[in-house]
Amino acid sequence: MMVEKPSVLIVAGPTASGKSALALAVAARVGGVVINADSMQVYRELRVLTARPTPEEEAQVPHRLYGVRPAAEPGHAAWWRGHALAEMEAARAAGRLPILCGGTGLYFRALTHGLADIPEPGDAARAEARALLAELGPAGLHARLTAADPATAATLRPTDSQRLARAWEVWRGTGRGLSDWQRAGGTGPAPWCFAAILIDPPREALRAAIAARFDAMLAAGALEEVRALLALGLDPALPAMRAHGVPELSAHLQGRLTLAAASERARLVTSQYTKRQATWFRHHALAAPDRTHMIHARFAGLTQFSNKIVDQFFAFVDLVA
Numbered sequence: 001m002m003v004e005k006p007s008v009l010i011v012a013g014p015t016a017s018g019k020s021a022l023a024l025a026v027a028a029r030v031g032g033v034v035i036n037a038d039s040m041q042v043y044r045e046l047r048v049l050t051a052r053p054t055p056e057e058e059a060q061v062p063h064r065l066y067g068v069r070p071a072a073e074p075g076h077a078a079w080w081r082g083h084a085l086a087e088m089e090a091a092r093a094a095g096r097l098p099i100l101c102g103g104t105g106l107y108f109r110a111l112t113h114g115l116a117d118i119p120e121p122g123d124a125a126r127a128e129a130r131a132l133l134a135e136l137g138p139a140g141l142h143a144r145l146t147a148a149d150p151a152t153a154a155t156l157r158p159t160d161s162q163r164l165a166r167a168w169e170v171w172r173g174t175g176r177g178l179s180d181w182q183r184a185g186g187t188g189p190a191p192w193c194f195a196a197i198l199i200d201p202p203r204e205a206l207r208a209a210i211a212a213r214f215d216a217m218l219a220a221g222a223l224e225e226v227r228a229l230l231a232l233g234l235d236p237a238l239p240a241m242r243a244h245g246v247p248e249l250s251a252h253l254q255g256r257l258t259l260a261a262a263s264e265r266a267r268l269v270t271s272q273y274t275k276r277q278a279t280w281f282r283h284h285a286l287a288a289p290d291r292t293h294m295i296h297a298r299f300a301g302l303t304q305f306s307n308k309i310v311d312q313f314f315a316f317v318d319l320v321a
Contacts, residue, residue, distance in 0.1 A: 007192045008088060010037075010108060010286055011101045013199030014274035015244070016209040020053055022199065023101035027061040033091040035084055036065040037102030040243045042080070045071045045232075048217050048225045049245040062096070071229060071240035076166075077110040078118075084111060085190060105280040112194055112286060117186030121173025129169040130237045133161055141168060149177035162239055196286040200278070210270050214263060217245065223259075226250055244270045 009032070011023040023034045036042060040050045044067045052066050064087040069075050084107075088098040100108065133141050142158040149171045156163050167178045174181070201209070214222075226249040234241055241247070245266045252262035 007092065007098070008194050009097060009099045010194055010196040011099060011199070012037075012105075012108060012196060012281065012286060013103060014201070014206060014277040014281075015103055015270060016051075016206060016213050016274065017103075017199040017201050018209075019101050019103065019199055020051070020057070022197070023099050024053070024057055024061060027097075027099055030097050031095070032097040032099045033062040033064060033087065033094070034099050034101050035087045035091070036063070037080070037084070037100045037104055037107045039075060039080070039102075039104040039107060039239065041066055041102070042069045042075045043067065043071045043240045043243070044069065045229050046225065046240060046243055046246075048220050048222045049243055049249075051213060051217070062091075064091075071232065071238060072234055074239050077106050078115055080107050081110040081115060081187075081190075088190075088192065103277050105277070105284055105286075108286050109284065111190045111192075114188040114190075115186050116178075116182040116184065118170060118178070118181045119174050121169040125169040125173030128172055129165040130235060132168060133165050133237050138164055141165070144168070145171070149179070151179040152177045155179060161237065162242070165237060194286065198281055198286070200281075203275075206274055207267075207271050210274070211267050214245065214267050214270070218259075218263065223249055223253065227253055244273065 009026065011019050011026065013019050020034075023032075026032060027034050034053070038050065040046060041052050042065060043050065046052070047067060053063055057063070058066070065080070065083055068083075084100065091098040100111070102108075129141075132144065136144060138161040139158045141161070141164045142153060142156065145156070145164060145168055146153040149167065152167045152171070156167060158164075170176070170178045170181065222245060226246055229241070229246065230250060230253065236242075241250075248257065248262040248266040248269070251257040252259050257265070
């Protein structure tokens with residue numbers, strides 16, 4: 001079915017599914033700019049453990065919003081949305097196709113559906129949220145949030161420490177719950193048209209890719225990267241300190257786990273996360289139907305493409321580019 005030419009291409013999928021390689025191939029084919037839509041690849045100190053594109057890959061086509069934020073400064077969807085929009089405009093001005101690549105569903109949704117217009121909670125509320133998380137743990141903070149803001153707590157998993165801390169700081173800093181702010185509305189969908197490619201590998205293939213990638217990360221210096229991160233003395237509640245592999249390798253460096261046990265745990269945590277990513281993509285449209293064109297093309301991963309599938313895929317890309 002023919003659609004009007006979209007302005008933005010989304011390449012989405014779970015961790016280790018081959019998104020970055022696919023986005024690079026697309027950008028090289030059509031003259032694109034790859035814009036990061038992964039919440040951990042924004043951190044400067046985590047090139048290896050977040051599998052950021054290599055310097056050689058970045059030299060092939062323009063890459064934006066990779067490694068642009070220090071680990072000491074937590075990123076968030078509103079910050080990313082503003083910078084992504086600026087990079088999309090710059091790509092269009094340069095005559096290139098913006099290609100959003102990542103697996104953070106909330107980031108895509110911030111563009112395609114908009115965000116609640118939540119005031120800045122302030123440093124005191126943020127510090128309180130981190131202190132409570134450290135004192136009570138995620139389950140304890142969830143219980144405390146349930147008493148204070150039950151509507152928001154009901155939407156959050158008791159293990160999701162980052163979103164629990166965010167919900168607490170919003171409630172404390174603004175006097176209103178996060179769910180209340182979200183119902184009130186805010187920024188609408190970005191005024192762009194979107195087309196999406198969703199990579200959806202079989203679970204067993206993805207688990208094998210995760211294991212192989214973690215071994216490659218260790219060989220590329222993941223332990224040294226975590227050692228340097230720990231030397232910064234950062235708050236352990238910061239998102240960068242909880243990136244997959246960081247807590248596990250930290251435990252090894254601190255003598256609490258063998259390297260084999262830390263590696264196995266990191267692979268397991270990453271695999272569990274990809275299941276949640278896949279579930280999110282199954283239940284959330286990547287684009288608002290009244291403002292965008294949405295095309296789901298499900299592939300089993302770039303390394304599994306046959307020549308016929310590659311030809312079909314690029315025929316689709318040529319259509320939307």
